[in-house]
Amino acid sequence: MGLRFEIVAEDATTGARAGLLHTPHGIVETPVFMPVGTAGTVKGMTQGQLEELGVQILLANTYHLYLRPGHEIIREVGGLHRFMGWPHPILTDSGGFQVMSLKSLGRVTEDGVWFKSHLDGSSHFFSPEHAVEVQLALGADIIMTLDECVEYPYSHEAIHRAVKLTGRWAGRAKEKLSAISPQPSASETQASEQSSIGNRQSAMREPSAISSQPSASEEPPSPQPPVPSPQQSPIGNRQSSIPAPSPLQSSIVNRQLAIPAPALFGIVQGGVDRDLRRESAEGLLELDFDGYALGGLSVGEPKAEMYEVAEYTARLLPRNRPRYLMGVGTPEDLVECVARGIDMFDCVMPTRNARNGCVFTSQGKVIIKNTKYARDESPLDPACGCPVCGRYSRSYIRHLFVAGEMLGAILATQHNLHFYIDRMRKIRQSLLFGAFAEFHSRVRAEP
Amino acid sequence: MGLRFEIVAEDATTGARAGLLHTPHGIVETPVFMPVGTAGTVKGMTQGQLEELGVQILLANTYHLYLRPGHEIIREVGGLHRFMGWPHPILTDSGGFQVMSLKSLGRVTEDGVWFKSHLDGSSHFFSPEHAVEVQLALGADIIMTLDECVEYPYSHEAIHRAVKLTGRWAGRAKEKLSAISPQPSASETQASEQSSIGNRQSAMREPSAISSQPSASEEPPSPQPPVPSPQQSPIGNRQSSIPAPSPLQSSIVNRQLAIPAPALFGIVQGGVDRDLRRESAEGLLELDFDGYALGGLSVGEPKAEMYEVAEYTARLLPRNRPRYLMGVGTPEDLVECVARGIDMFDCVMPTRNARNGCVFTSQGKVIIKNTKYARDESPLDPACGCPVCGRYSRSYIRHLFVAGEMLGAILATQHNLHFYIDRMRKIRQSLLFGAFAEFHSRVRAEP
Numbered sequence: 001m002g003l004r005f006e007i008v009a010e011d012a013t014t015g016a017r018a019g020l021l022h023t024p025h026g027i028v029e030t031p032v033f034m035p036v037g038t039a040g041t042v043k044g045m046t047q048g049q050l051e052e053l054g055v056q057i058l059l060a061n062t063y064h065l066y067l068r069p070g071h072e073i074i075r076e077v078g079g080l081h082r083f084m085g086w087p088h089p090i091l092t093d094s095g096g097f098q099v100m101s102l103k104s105l106g107r108v109t110e111d112g113v114w115f116k117s118h119l120d121g122s123s124h125f126f127s128p129e130h131a132v133e134v135q136l137a138l139g140a141d142i143i144m145t146l147d148e149c150v151e152y153p154y155s156h157e158a159i160h161r162a163v164k165l166t167g168r169w170a171g172r173a174k175e176k177l178s179a180i181s182p183q184p185s186a187s188e189t190q191a192s193e194q195s196s197i198g199n200r201q202s203a204m205r206e207p208s209a210i211s212s213q214p215s216a217s218e219e220p221p222s223p224q225p226p227v228p229s230p231q232q233s234p235i236g237n238r239q240s241s242i243p244a245p246s247p248l249q250s251s252i253v254n255r256q257l258a259i260p261a262p263a264l265f266g267i268v269q270g271g272v273d274r275d276l277r278r279e280s281a282e283g284l285l286e287l288d289f290d291g292y293a294l295g296g297l298s299v300g301e302p303k304a305e306m307y308e309v310a311e312y313t314a315r316l317l318p319r320n321r322p323r324y325l326m327g328v329g330t331p332e333d334l335v336e337c338v339a340r341g342i343d344m345f346d347c348v349m350p351t352r353n354a355r356n357g358c359v360f361t362s363q364g365k366v367i368i369k370n371t372k373y374a375r376d377e378s379p380l381d382p383a384c385g386c387p388v389c390g391r392y393s394r395s396y397i398r399h400l401f402v403a404g405e406m407l408g409a410i411l412a413t414q415h416n417l418h419f420y421i422d423r424m425r426k427i428r429q430s431l432l433f434g435a436f437a438e439f440h441s442r443v444r445a446e447p
Numbered sequence: 448m449g450l451r452f453e454i455v456a457e458d459a460t461t462g463a464r465a466g467l468l469h470t471p472h473g474i475v476e477t478p479v480f481m482p483v484g485t486a487g488t489v490k491g492m493t494q495g496q497l498e499e500l501g502v503q504i505l506l507a508n509t510y511h512l513y514l515r516p517g518h519e520i521i522r523e524v525g526g527l528h529r530f531m532g533w534p535h536p537i538l539t540d541s542g543g544f545q546v547m548s549l550k551s552l553g554r555v556t557e558d559g560v561w562f563k564s565h566l567d568g569s570s571h572f573f574s575p576e577h578a579v580e581v582q583l584a585l586g587a588d589i590i591m592t593l594d595e596c597v598e599y600p601y602s603h604e605a606i607h608r609a610v611k612l613t614g615r616w617a618g619r620a621k622e623k624l625s626a627i628s629p630q631p632s633a634s635e636t637q638a639s640e641q642s643s644i645g646n647r648q649s650a651m652r653e654p655s656a657i658s659s660q661p662s663a664s665e666e667p668p669s670p671q672p673p674v675p676s677p678q679q680s681p682i683g684n685r686q687s688s689i690p691a692p693s694p695l696q697s698s699i700v701n702r703q704l705a706i707p708a709p710a711l712f713g714i715v716q717g718g719v720d721r722d723l724r725r726e727s728a729e730g731l732l733e734l735d736f737d738g739y740a741l742g743g744l745s746v747g748e749p750k751a752e753m754y755e756v757a758e759y760t761a762r763l764l765p766r767n768r769p770r771y772l773m774g775v776g777t778p779e780d781l782v783e784c785v786a787r788g789i790d791m792f793d794c795v796m797p798t799r800n801a802r803n804g805c806v807f808t809s810q811g812k813v814i815i816k817n818t819k820y821a822r823d824e825s826p827l828d829p830a831c832g833c834p835v836c837g838r839y840s841r842s843y844i845r846h847l848f849v850a851g852e853m854l855g856a857i858l859a860t861q862h863n864l865h866f867y868i869d870r871m872r873k874i875r876q877s878l879l880f881g882a883f884a885e886f887h888s889r890v891r892a893e894p
Contacts, residue, residue, distance in 0.1 A: 041847060041854040047838065069821065069846040077824050077842045085838040374516065377524050391494065391532040395524045399516040400488060406853055407488040 003142065003263035003290050005030075005322045005343075011436040015314055015341030018431040021322055023089040023141035024260045025081060026056070030322060030343040031431075033334065033424045034059040034091060035417055036351060039068065040084050043351055044410045045417070047086050052387070053414065054421050057089040059346040062135055063098035067117050067124075071137035079139030091346075092140040094131040094173075094267075097295075097326070100149045108148055110165070128169040129176040132264075136180065140262055144293060145173035147267040152300035159271040159296075166295075167283035170266045174287050181261030263290035265324060268317075272301050272309050281316040291322040294342070298328045307336055314341030331360055331423050335443045338427050339436070350420045354412035357401045360419040364447040366394070368412065373398040386418035450589065450710035450737050452477075452769045452790075458883040462761055462788030465878040468769055470536040470588035471707045472528060473503075477769060477790040478878075480781065480871045481506040481538060482864055483798060486515065487531050490798055491857045492864070494532050499834070500861065501868050504536040506793040509582055510545035513571075514564050518584035526586030538793075539587040541578040541620075541714075544742075544773070547596045555595055557612070575616040576623040579711075583627065587709055591740060592620035594714040599747035606718040609743075614730035617713045621734050628708030710737035712771060715760055718743055719752050728763040738769040741789070745775045754783055761788030778807055778870050782890045785874050786883070797867045801859035804848045807866040811894040813841070815859065820845040833865035 009018040021028040035042045035050065037058045042050060050058070060080060065071060074083050081087055099115040107114045112127030126134075128146040135143035146169050148162040266284035270276030284292060294313050297306050306328075314323050324344035325337050334345055350360065357368045361381035366373075368380070379389035380397065388397075388411045400408030430439035456465040468475040482489045482497065484505045489497060497505070507527060512518060521530050528534055546562040554561045559574030573581075575593040582590035593616050595609040713731035717723030731739060741760050744753050753775075761770050771791035772784050781792055797807065804815045808828035813820075815827070826836035827844065835844075835858045847855030877886035 039846075039850045039852055040843070041852045044853045044857070046854065046857060048834065068850055069842075073821055073842070073846075076822050077840065083840070083843050083846075085840075085843065374520055375523050377529075387495065393524065393530070393532075395516075395520070396487070396530050396532065399486075399520075399530075403486045403515055405486055405488045406491045406856065407493065409853065410491070410493060410857075 005291070005320060007320070009431045009434075011339070011431060012434075013437055014339040014440070015311065016338045016427075016431055016436050017341070017343070018428050019322065019343060021089075021343075023057075023263070025087060025089045025141050028056045028089055029428060031334070031338045031424055031427055032056055032344055033420045034344065034346040035420075036061075036346055036348045037084070038348075039064045040074075040080060042413070042417070043355065044406070044413045047084065049414060050086075050417075051088075053417050054425065055088075055417065057091060057141075058086060059091050059093065060084075060138070060140065061095070061098055062092045062131065062138065063095035063102075065092075065138060066095060066134050067119055071134045075137040075139070079137075081139060089142070090138075090140040091142040091324075091344075092135045092138050092144065093326075094135070094144040094146040095126055096131070096144075096146045097149050099126060100151075108165070110168075112146070112169075113148075128172040132173050132176045132180075136177075136262070142263045142265060142291070143177075144265050145170045145267055145289075147269060147295050149296060149299075150269075150271070152271070152296075154271055156273065159269070159273060159276055162296075163269050163276050163280045163283075166267060166269045167280060170284055170289075171287055174264060174266075174289070177261065177264050265289055265291040265293050265322075267293040267295040267326070268313055269296045270313075271296055272305050274309070274312055277309060277313045278316055281313060285316075285318070289321070291324060291344075292317045293324040293326050295326050297325065298333070306333075307340060310337050310342060311340035317341075331419065332443065334420070334423055335427060335440055339440055345424075350416035351413050354416040355409045357408070357412060359412050360416050362446070368394060368398050368408075369401050370398070380412075380415050381419075384415065384418065384422075386415050386422075388412075388415040388418070452738070452767060454767065456878045456881075458786070458878060459881075460884055461786040461887070462758065463785045463874075463878055463883050464788070464790070465875050466769065466790060468536075468790075470504075470710070472534060472536045472588050475503045475536055476875060478781070478785045478871055478874055479503055479791055480867045481791065481793040482867075483508070483793055483795045484531070485795075486511045487521075487527060489860070489864075490802065491853070491860045496861060497533075497864075498535075500864050501872065502535075502864070504538060504588075505533060506538050506540065507531075507585070507587065508542070508545055509539045509578065509585065510542035510549075512539075512585060513542060513581050514566055518581045522584040522586070526584075528586060536589070537585075537587040538589040538771075538791075539582045539585050539591065540773075541582070541591040541593040542573055543578070543591075543593045544596050546573060547598070555612070557615075559593070559616075560595075575619040579620050579623045579627075583624075583709070589710045589712060589738070590624075591712050592617045592714055592736075594716060594742055596716075596743060596746075597718070599718070599743075601718055603720065606716070606720060606723055606743075610716050610723045610727045610730075613714060613716045613742075614727060617731055617736075618734055621711060621713075621736070624708065624711050712736055712738040712740050712769075714740040714742040714773070715764075716743045717760075719748050719756050721756070721759055724756060724760045725763055728760060732763075732765070736768070738771060738791075739764045740771040740773050742773050744772065745780070753780075754787060757784050757789060758787035764788075778866065779890065781867070781870055782874060782887055786887055792871075797863035798860050801863040802856045804855070804859060806859050807863050809893070815841060815845050815855075816848050817845070827859075827862050828866075831862065831865065831869075833862050833869075835859075835862040835865070 004022040006020040007017050008020060019030040021030055034057050035055055038061045040060055065074060074080055077083050080090055099113055102118050112125055114123065114125050116123055126146060131146040147166040150158050150162045266287060266289035268277060268280045268284060270280045294310060297310060310325055317323055322343045323341060325342045327347055328337060328345055329347055330349065359366045359368055359380050362383040366380060373394040376394040378394055380394060381389055392411055397408055397411055426439060430436045451469040453467040454464050455467060466477040468477055481504050482502055485508045487507055512521060521527055524530050527537055546560055549565050559572055561570065561572050563570055573593060578593040594613040597605050597609045713734060713736035715724060715727045715731060717727045741757060744757060757772055764770055769790045770788060772789045774794055775784060775792055776794055777796065806813045806815055806827050809830040813827060820841040823841040825841055827841060828836055839858055844855055844858055873886060877883045
């Protein structure tokens with residue numbers, strides 16, 4: 001297990017629970033919303049602003065970072081945490097979803113997926129093993145297995161094939177990670193931040209770990225001498241072949257040492273077909289992942305169906321592992337899906353909507369460019385305690401959007417992220433105080 | 448006088464001096480650099496970030512705010528300070544420079560200037576009086592007279608005509624402001640911030656104070672009963688006709704009351720012709736402005752000439768009034784022109800260059816998109832103490848620019864503004880400690 005998940009409260013009548021996710025870069029309180037930092041940045045936010053908002057963990061997209069600036073560069077400068085100046089937990093997706101949703105798909109084969117770069121049209125290939133390698137180069141705390149995502153609406157045949165393939169790929173990803181990083185015990189995964197900031201996996205320095213040529217071959221890790229270091233446990237770390245640091249060099253040389261193995265999550269597919277969801281979940285459970293994601297939801301199916309399938313699938317998964325509903329959702333979805341047993345969420349909605357001038361408020365959505373706000377001196381949400389609502393009026397923010405000023409997107413993003421983070425904080429607090437049912441019905445009554 | 452200027456230190460061998468500029472929204476330490484907030488925002492910066500950088504006073508462009516969102520809207524929502532969420536000093540330009548530099552000039556007449564909106568091509572007219580009225584609606588602490596800016600290179604005839612016209616316009620602007628706002632004594636202009644935040648000049652509520660039709664007519668202010676208020680001196684304030692507030696209403700009703708009259712600066716023109724500069728300055732001195740700006744410099748003339756003319760002109764101006772060199776300049780220019788007696792500067796260079804990926808450092812300019820920075824883990828400027836250099840690498844910021852991520856512009860802007868503000872802080876400190884000459888030669892020796 002690459003991470004430890006503690007449940008600290010469970011709701012009596014729903015599947016909702018509050019937990020603590022122990023990662024190499026700190027503890028994440030669940031349920032949690034992860035803002036999307038596609039290219040290693042949550043668009044428009046500084047890392048300091050994210051910290052002020054109480055963001056605990058970011059999601060970054062492997063596909064985008066692989067293409068630009070390239071995972072090799074990120075590994076060379078010490079990993080994504082160091083690259084971004086974000087010393088807190090990070091989850092990376094496998095790249096599969098982008099590859100398939102950006103219409104860049106060339107061909108899915110048993111071995112992996114061919115795709116074309118949306119930047120320059122160049123051809124690339126991701127196998128399940130490559131996806132692990134690229135994510136190790138990025139150095140996230142939680143990484144995902146490559147899965148096949150099928151576009152909605154889908155045929156039963158297509159979704160069944162995707163479940164089978166995703167299962168086989170999950171096995172290969174698990175095997176790849178195990179071969180590179182012997183699994184530490186749970187207690188050893190709670191490495192100090194000092195040893196893990198600036199991670200640089202020397203095992204990743206072989207050239208062409210990822211190439212644009214398809215290849216299922218895996219190089220077994222070459223044995224390397226252990227490097228003793230008082231700051232970290234060698235177990236579960238990929239060791240560098242460079243000599244032990246002298247005291248003067250230690251702050252630099254530590255960066256050459258490895259981080260604890262990341263946690264690996266398997267992804268349950270199966271669309272809205274219960275039998276396929278069960279088949280997918282059972283296959284992954286045999287492989288014993290650190291956590292389980294629910295993929296292929298919120299892709300166009302009716303909302304009620306999404307909730308039902310999320311609930312059905314969550315019940316198939318072990319109680320003591322985190323459950324991550326990928327790409328979901330609206331503020332309402334957060335509460336509804338926590339109630340159905342989900343612990344982790346990510347979605348571009350708060351940030352993308354913000355950039356389009358759509359802000360979430362306690363009174364519903366506000367389309368800030370609307371002329372009626374031109375003289376509106378009230379904040380975006382009079383009930384909101386965020387830094388934006390404490391300082392700026394709708395009138396001003398509307399002006400910024402109309403004038404195409406960056407600050408419009410910045411302020412709307414800050415506000416929307418606060419709305420999501422704050423909602424999740426309230427959900428968690430209601431769970432800790434045994435008041436989730438009450439909170440749940442209050443949210444349901446909102447406009 | 449709308450503001451008080453105190454000189455607290457003078458350099459023994461140059462014209463450099465350190466001062467305190469007392470405005471209705473706080474004291475500005477001079478010499479000072481004013482970041483440009485064209486449309487009521489310093490592009491990419493939150494007001495909180497500007498405060499953290501130590502920005503004391505912003506410049507906003509009357510032309511842009513007049514066109515969008517419109518000065519009437521800004522007046523209605525309580526003035527620019529309140530609109531922007533910036534409770535600190537603001538200076539507005541007269542709009543003249545933009546009108547003439549945006550090639551939107553239709554025609555300069557004795558009465559004023561016709562121009563077309565760069566947004567929709569609509570026709571507008573600014574007279575010296577209108578420029579005052581619009582700026583009063585915005586409610587800045589320091590406002591500028593409308594001047595005629597001549598493009599470089601210019602004929603002697605053109606520049607002479609501009610000097611004469613600018614002089615006559617300055618007189619009309621002064622008269623207009625005096626008619627609207629009886630001049631308070633210097634001590635009375637140190638109004639508390641409480642009384643001036645949320646300024647709303649009821650005198651400006653007459654319809655069509657600004658219209659798109661040319662008109663030199665001025666409506667004399669209608670006499671209105673004074674409204675006693677413990678929070679402010681009625682002298683020098685434009686009084687509202689609304690009744691005195693009840694205690695419960697006071698926080699709202701105070702916004703209906705007026706602010707102290709802004710300080711009005713005259714603008715010395717004359718190109719690089721000493722005689723014309725003298726003629727222009729002498730004309731303005733007779734009118735007795737709160738401060739004096741140097742216009743028409745850094746428009747293409749050789750640098751040495753700019754420095755000489757700045758020095759020559761500064762010497763023509765009274766010691767006890769602030770001197771503002773408009774639109775200047777490079778980090779080097781700041782030191783050189785402080786040495787020549789300048790107290791105030793504004794320039795788009797730190798912010799515009801930042802958005803283009805050009806950052807100022809102690810080692811000279813860095814073009815951050817350059818490939819050589821792809822793996823450069825050092826900060827933008829290793830000698831810099833700004834929040835950006837404390838957290839992010841060149842490698843990351845280059846990536847942000849290459850990927851077209853907003854955060855690139857944000858971080859570069861924050862860094863460049865810090866560079867300018869920090870330079871000015873050091874200049875001022877060297878003046879206070881009698882070490883300006885030393886600082887001056889150190890800067891001259893820099894790359």
